[in-house]
Amino acid sequence: GENVEQHPSTLSVQEGDSAVIKCTYSDSASNYFPWYKQELGKGPQLIIDIRSNVGEKKDQRIAVTLNKTAKHFSLHITETQPEDSAVYFCAASMKIIQGAQKLVFGQGTRLTINP
Amino acid sequence: DAGITQSPRYKITETGRQVTLMCHQTWSHSYMFWYRQDLGHGLRLIYYSAAADITDKGEVPDGYVVSRSKTENFPLTLESATRSQTSVYFCASKPGLADYNEQFFGPGTRLTVL
Numbered sequence: 001g002e003n004v005e006q007h008p009s010t011l012s013v014q015e016g017d018s019a020v021i022k023c024t025y026s027d028s029a030s031n032y033f034p035w036y037k038q039e040l041g042k043g044p045q046l047i048i049d050i051r052s053n054v055g056e057k058k059d060q061r062i063a064v065t066l067n068k069t070a071k072h073f074s075l076h077i078t079e080t081q082p083e084d085s086a087v088y089f090c091a092a093s094m095k096i097i098q099g100a101q102k103l104v105f106g107q108g109t110r111l112t113i114n115p
Numbered sequence: 116d117a118g119i120t121q122s123p124r125y126k127i128t129e130t131g132r133q134v135t136l137m138c139h140q141t142w143s144h145s146y147m148f149w150y151r152q153d154l155g156h157g158l159r160l161i162y163y164s165a166a167a168d169i170t171d172k173g174e175v176p177d178g179y180v181v182s183r184s185k186t187e188n189f190p191l192t193l194e195s196a197t198r199s200q201t202s203v204y205f206c207a208s209k210p211g212l213a214d215y216n217e218q219f220f221g222p223g224t225r226l227t228v229l
Contacts, residue, residue, distance in 0.1 A: 001174075006157070032215050043205050043220030044158070051215055089157055096163070102148070102173070103218060105158040 002027040002094040006106025014114050019080055021109045023090035024072040032093035032101065033066060033073045037086045038108075044089055048075070077111075085113045117141045121206050121221040129229050134193045136224045138206030146209045147189040148173075148218065149181065151202040158205065164189055196228045 003026040013019045031052035036044035050057045050064045057064050066073040088109045093101040119140040128134050145166050150158040160173030162181040170181050180192045193200055206221040
């Protein structure tokens, strides 16, 4: 089955600097890669996603890149702010029997922005 | 309130007891999911449902039972709770078949099994 590895598990950066979180996946059939942000005491919330027919996607300070050949994708946060402190999860899609897809999640990265 | 809700938010129980975690969504989404979140493991899928009366196992289904008699509800039951089932449980829903449809997560239930 699909396996998603996420690194690093913790990341601490100075406010204003950039943060990069990397994920690798195993199933070459995966075609959808979302990133979720989880704040303390809350459920994960989608912040950006990318489909396999696109190499890069950007939304303000957040960008995601995808390298299908190498089976890895990354989240880039620029000009980090204190409110970016959270746990971030990557995920990759995997076909399930009913014809739709399920998500397999990485282990999570705890990002801390230092003022 | 619109959205996806879970109850209870916190639960403490004892080994061997039956526990049911509730999940309710108001969007009429077809798909619903149960995950558990443990340190170092991220989110792992327990069970999912494609529609009312259609459910299937995820990665870690042992010790759990689900049902879905109505589209909006997807309860998760621990038939005989064990300490290893201490975790934070998240319910999620998504509309339709398209793989790029966003999954919306509930606020979670923190379960402690003593």
